[in-house]
Structure formats: C-alpha cells, structure tokens
Amino acid sequence: MRRYVLRRLGAFVATLGVVSVLVFVVIRVLPGDPALIIMGTEASPEAAAALRRAMGLDRPIPVQYLEWVAGALRGDLGRSIQYDVPVGNLILSRLRVTLPLTLLAALFMTTLALPLGVYAATHQRRLGDYVAMVASQLGIAVPSFWAGLLLILVFAVQLGWTRAGGFDGWQAGIWPGLRSLILPGIALGLIQAAILTRTTRSAVLDVLRADHVRTARAKGLSERVVAWKHVLRNALITIVTILGLQLGQLLAGSIVLENVFYLPGLGRLALGAISARDLPVVQGVVLFVAAVIVTLNFAVDLLYGLLDPRIRYE
Amino acid sequence: MSKASRQAARHGSFLLGAAITAGIVLVAVLSLVYTPRDPLSMDLDARLLAPSDAHPMGTDQFGRDLLSRVMRGAAASLVVGAVAVAIGMGAGVLLGMLGGYFGGALDEALMRIMDAVYGFPAVLSALLVTAAFGPGIVISMVAVGVASVPIFARLTRGNFLTLREREFVLAARALGARDWTIIRRHILPNTLGPLIVQATISFPVAILAEAALSYLGLGTQPPNPSWGLMLKDAQSFLGRSPWYALFPGCAIAVAVLGFNLLGDGLRDLLDPRAS
Numbered sequence: 001m002r003r004y005v006l007r008r009l010g011a012f013v014a015t016l017g018v019v020s021v022l023v024f025v026v027i028r029v030l031p032g033d034p035a036l037i038i039m040g041t042e043a044s045p046e047a048a049a050a051l052r053r054a055m056g057l058d059r060p061i062p063v064q065y066l067e068w069v070a071g072a073l074r075g076d077l078g079r080s081i082q083y084d085v086p087v088g089n090l091i092l093s094r095l096r097v098t099l100p101l102t103l104l105a106a107l108f109m110t111t112l113a114l115p116l117g118v119y120a121a122t123h124q125r126r127l128g129d130y131v132a133m134v135a136s137q138l139g140i141a142v143p144s145f146w147a148g149l150l151l152i153l154v155f156a157v158q159l160g161w162t163r164a165g166g167f168d169g170w171q172a173g174i175w176p177g178l179r180s181l182i183l184p185g186i187a188l189g190l191i192q193a194a195i196l197t198r199t200t201r202s203a204v205l206d207v208l209r210a211d212h213v214r215t216a217r218a219k220g221l222s223e224r225v226v227a228w229k230h231v232l233r234n235a236l237i238t239i240v241t242i243l244g245l246q247l248g249q250l251l252a253g254s255i256v257l258e259n260v261f262y263l264p265g266l267g268r269l270a271l272g273a274i275s276a277r278d279l280p281v282v283q284g285v286v287l288f289v290a291a292v293i294v295t296l297n298f299a300v301d302l303l304y305g306l307l308d309p310r311i312r313y314e
Numbered sequence: 315m316s317k318a319s320r321q322a323a324r325h326g327s328f329l330l331g332a333a334i335t336a337g338i339v340l341v342a343v344l345s346l347v348y349t350p351r352d353p354l355s356m357d358l359d360a361r362l363l364a365p366s367d368a369h370p371m372g373t374d375q376f377g378r379d380l381l382s383r384v385m386r387g388a389a390a391s392l393v394v395g396a397v398a399v400a401i402g403m404g405a406g407v408l409l410g411m412l413g414g415y416f417g418g419a420l421d422e423a424l425m426r427i428m429d430a431v432y433g434f435p436a437v438l439s440a441l442l443v444t445a446a447f448g449p450g451i452v453i454s455m456v457a458v459g460v461a462s463v464p465i466f467a468r469l470t471r472g473n474f475l476t477l478r479e480r481e482f483v484l485a486a487r488a489l490g491a492r493d494w495t496i497i498r499r500h501i502l503p504n505t506l507g508p509l510i511v512q513a514t515i516s517f518p519v520a521i522l523a524e525a526a527l528s529y530l531g532l533g534t535q536p537p538n539p540s541w542g543l544m545l546k547d548a549q550s551f552l553g554r555s556p557w558y559a560l561f562p563g564c565a566i567a568v569a570v571l572g573f574n575l576l577g578d579g580l581r582d583l584l585d586p587r588a589s
Contacts, residue, residue, distance in 0.1 A: 011426060018430035026442050037446070141571035143522050145529050145542075146563035149549055157553045164552070252435040256526050260549070270441050271530060282445040290433040297432065 004305045012298040019294055020072065023287045024065050027279055028057070038081060038277045072287065078280035082273065087284035090269060097167055097181075098258070098265035102250045104178075104185030109193040109246065114239070117200025121208065122227055132197060139194025144253055148187035148260035155183060165262035184261040188253050192246045196239070203238035207231045237307045244300030248293035255289075321583055328579020334572025342388040349382035353539050362555045371561045374547060380558065383539040384565050390540050391569065394455050394533070395520040399513050401459025402520075406466025407509065413467070414474025415497055421471070428464040436461040436523035440532045454533035458523040462516045469512055473505040507584040514577035518570040525566050541566045 028034060035051040036043060043051075052058055056067065071077065077087035120132035156164040167180045207213060208231055216230045255267030262268070266285050273281035322328055345353075350370075357377035365372045371380035409428070413421035434442070440457035447453055477483060478501065486496050527533035528542030536543065541562040548559035 011429065014426045015429040015433070018427050019433050022430060022434070023442065026446050137571065137574065138567070140574060141518070141567045143525055143542075143563070143566050143570075145526060146545060146559070146566065149545060149552065149559050149563065152549075153552050153556055153559065157556070248433075249435065252437050255437050255441070256530060259530055274441065274445050274532075277445075279445060282441060286434075286438055286442045289438055290430075293435070294429065294433040297429070 008301050015294050019290045020069050023283055027283050034279055038279055077284035080278055080281050082276040082278040087280050091284060091288055094266045094269045097263050098254050101181050101184055101254050104181050105189035105250045106247060108186055108189035109196055113193040113196035114200055117197045118204055120201040121204035136194040136197040139190055144187050144191050145256050145260050147190050148257055151183045151187055167263045184257045188250060188257045199242045200239055203235040204231055207234045241300050241304050244296055248296045325579050327575045331572050331575025331579050335576050338388055338569045338572055341385055342392045345385035345389050349385050351379035351382045353382040353386040354537050365557055372557050380561055384561055386539040387541045390534055391521050394524040395517050397455045398458035398520040399516050402462030403466050403513055406463045407470045410467035410470025411474060414471035415478055428467050432464040440527050444532045449532045451534045454524055454527040458520045469508055470505055474501055477501045477504055511581045511584055514580050518573035521569055
C-alpha cells in the first residue's frame, strides 16, 4: 500500500505542477499583454509600463512563474485589482457560499440517487426500475441552470414560497442562509443525481451476478441481508469512486448556479473579475478550483486502492 | 438485412434516439434556409407576446420570433457540439495514440498532462481563456473541446496498450512494418468503434456545456440565437412571460436526450463489453 500511495502522490504533485503551468501560461504567455487587458487598449504606454513593472511582468517568464507558484504555495495569489485586497482572502470569503452549496448539492444527490439506484437494480426489469431509469435519463438531459430557472418559476414566482435568489450572509442566521441555498443545491445536484442513480444501479447489478452473492443466497440468507451486507458493500467501491469525481463536477457547476441565483460565491467572483479585467482574481479562482478537483481525484485514487487491493498491486 | 441492422432495428432506445437526433439535425439544417420569420428581425410592437398562431412559441423582449430563434439555435448548438467534439477527439486520439503506442516516459508525461486538463471542466477553462481573449463562440468551442480531450486520450491509450501486444501487430512488426504504418493500418481502425461511441456520448455533453457558457455570457454573443443565451434573457422575464424560459430549455433537453439515447444504443450495438 505504501508504494501505491507514494506512486500516486508523485503523480498528484506532477499533475498539480502541470495545472499551475496551464493557468500561468494562458494568462501570461499567450498573445495579449496582461497590462493592456487590465487597463484597456486606450491606456498610455507609460501607465501600461508602470503596471507591467508593478506586476513583475518585465522579468523573464520562468522567474515570473516560479515567483507566482512560490507565492501560491504560501497562500499568496496576488492582489485583486478591483477590490485591492489579497486574492486568497477573497476566495476564502466566497467559499462560505460555494462550499455549503456544493455540499448541499452532494447531500441531495446521494440521498436521492443511492436508494433509487439500489431499488432499480434489485427490481430489474420491473416497473420501478423502468420509472427510475426514465427519470434518470431525463435528469441527465436537463441543464442545471434551466432546472434552476424552473425551480425559481415554480417556488418563487408561482407559489411565492421562497426568494428568486440572493444571499443575506450567514450573520442573518443558519436557517435563512440554508434556505437561500436549497433551490440552487437541488438544481446543481439533479444532473449528478441522475448519473449516480445509473452508476449505482449498474454497480449493484454487477455485484448481484457475482459468485459470492449466489453463495449467500444458497446459504438461505434473506434478500434484505444479501442486498445490504453482501451487495452494497462491494458495489460501494465503484459508487465511491464516481461520487468523489462528481464532487469536483459539483464545484465547477456551482459557478453556473451561483449566477442563476445571484449567490456571492466563487463563480460570481470569477465572472465579475472577467468583466472588471481583474486577472489575478480569475487566475486565483481557476487555480484554486482546478487544484481542488485534482486533489479530489487523488483522494479517489487513494480510496480506490484502499477499498480494492487489486488496484494497488497492478 | 445484416445482423447489425437487425439488432439496431430491434433496439428501442437506439431507434428513439436516432429519430430525435434526425429531427434536431433536420430542424438545424432547415433553419439555415427557412425559418417562419427572420430570427434577428426586431419588432418593438410585438414584445414578449404569448404563444399564438402568428408566433407559436411567442416572442422575446425585442419582439423577435422565438420559434425561429429556437430553430436557428439548433444549428448553433450542433455546430459548436461538432467542432468541440472534433477538437477533443482529434487531440485526444493523437495524444492517446502516442502514449499508448510508445509508452515509457512519454506516456507518463502525457497522462500527467491529461490528469491536469481533467481538472479543468469546460466552464473553468472557458473562464480562463475568456479572461485572456474575451468571450465568443470560438472560445466556447475550444473550451468545451479541450475539456473532452482527456476522455478520448485515455480511451485511445487503453485500446492501444491492449492492441500493441496482439499477434497481428507483432506479426506486422516482425515483417518490418514501420511504427506509423502499424498505427494507421493495424491499430487505429480497431479502436474506431469505441471512439465513435464516445464521440456520440460527448456530443450532448458539449451541447450542455455550450448552453451553460452562453448562459454565462462566455459563449455565443448577441444578437446571434443560442439556446443558453435565450435562457439568460428569459430569466429577467420569468414572472411576466414564463413560456420564454420553457421553449429553449425544452429544446436543449430534447436534443441532449436524443443524443444520449443514440449514444447508449450505439454503445450497446458497437461495443457490447462497455455496456
């Protein structure tokens, strides 16, 4: 197991390195002068040169990259041009919305998908299975932002049960804060719940056909004990893997949903930064989200090796 | 009738997916030569009209006919989807081919790059590229395409790793065939089935991603019709004109459903082991 962890850790560090190079290259090296992108083409040459010096753009590219990465490792992602505060602080403050939103969507996704997937598999080719599969096929086809608009239309516009969007901050209380995140959480989790339902069904069906399940049945164990003790535990290897990868997708998806529901999270921060030409913020948010997704993938790899010994001996 | 055709004719979801996809493609092609009204022509006296005989899907805030815009939006979605999948497939197959065939340090380096690119879903890479180059349909096609490169690269690499040790490849090598000839004539044709299936599965993902990017203002720009952009505009009029948000959303869902069913069916027919 130690060798497996060390090998995966090496790959993880290398991947993070490539992520940082990609983010840096797109903003700093591809055609286009960051100083002119920030100030606009109408900026005077003197002002642009001063900004270039202040941002360290007059130094060689490799030096700029190393300084930027060293800063990022210390948590220093530069300073926002728009807000004049450290980018790291901005990201942390916006995470107070994005993280609960992502977790709420994950909670909705697993609560809905796991029982539905297990039910569909244990009732294969019966009415319940067909209904679950049609529902999941439709769920995968519905874009999360349209689901968000429909939820606003029904629950805010037609029924008036909740607001159409906005977030008053956690200082207004935990319940008002959570209430603002429920509809976006459902919209965000819907498509992933549909995917997880199908994965769970497929994983459970695979295990149901395995020899050890046949043996358990031959021993006279009840279907309930077979399903929960012998099937679900083994199917969890596949389910947990997909679940980990889906967390990254939910985090990226929150960028869109925050804009549907006007939530002040990382997504709105990044989009606002694009309009304001605040490149350090865009760079910081993209690096942060990509690094979290890569870290989640690494965690999934480790968990996979832990749950299934065949993987770590490959 | 061949065995494959008979299997396809009996596969319900494949037939449904093929019918929906054919319908969407037909509407998209038709919209290039005919729409009930000009999708760009404004009529300020006909703003936000409810569906009627004159405007079966109603009109938008500028009085433009929504049916015509939804039809033209199909063409935009299909073009973006096709180009994005072509980018993802082209780059992915090339990288997966190199890594899978030659192996070693090159394979290791390419897979680390693919792991890193996998950390950039379409929305994230679009944010990054838009910050540098500004928004636009080309940016969204590139962002969506790049996001799908790792899937194609891994699929191709996996197939190449298996196929390069097979007897017919070893025989070709023993007969003195060059690497490029072996790749082009012996291995690549055997990976086409799974690649076609993956392309069909990636297509609806690309349509969804393009719609999301246009909704965020990072994809297709006004006044060009795009389903995502229409939904963005519709959000401001949800209370007054709810149908405005219904039709473009339904169009996305039906298109994605059609391609998903087609992809699932193709996978069952062409690559039964994967299904």
